[in-house]
Amino acid sequence: MVEIKTDTELDAMREAGRIVGRALQAVREHAATGVSLLELDELAATVIAEAGAKPAFLGYLPGFAPTPFPGVICASVNDAIVHGIPTRHRLREGDLLSVDCGAHLDGWTGDAAISFGIGATSPEDLALIEATEQALAAGIAAAQPGNRIGDISHAIAQTAAQGGYGMPADFGGHGIGRAMHEDPHVANHGRPGRGLVLRPGLALAIEPMFIAGGDGRYRIAADGWTMCTRDGSRAAHAEHTIAVTDSGPRLLTLP
């Protein structure tokens, strides 16, 4: 069932989303060569707790996963696309890190992700990150009242095709509100003019994930969670929670 939120409810979602934005900002500022993924996880946990919110990922157990997620953030390094577990692994110069984070506040949820390089970043990684961010911006720009879900999907897919990037076929964005994952599914591939009509009050997490090798195939690592590229090439992920409003898309997960 697709839920339509009131303006007051969207204001409450904005507060949850702001905390997610702040946690990601803190992680980005702290991430450097030699810093462990676990330290970044602890930092995000602290930001979320100090804001009086609860982490949305910790203990999360979707159908595809063998065990509850053990972290507050997903930390996906290099060929990891999404769902990386924050371990004692220490970041190295030239790594590409994707961080995904969710939080609940007063019964509402925010979900967002960023990707960035550690230290000196290769031109290929910078182009991959930029294209993923452009796809997110294009997807958000398509989230206009009267458009359809397929317009968002198509905008993302077109950006991937232009850059020659691949995307995993069965993962994408989602409705969001009281729960992190609500209807509808927001596929990263799709035809314009198809699917659910976007109405004011619809809240969506839009999240392109791009694979440098141009192939969308992935494998799940031995930990049962981390989704890695099949070809070993690098991947980037970008996500915002947004709301469709009469005056256009409203970003809910900026810091």
Ligand code: MG
């Ligand atoms: Mg996310």
Ligand code: MG
């Ligand atoms: Mg999400």
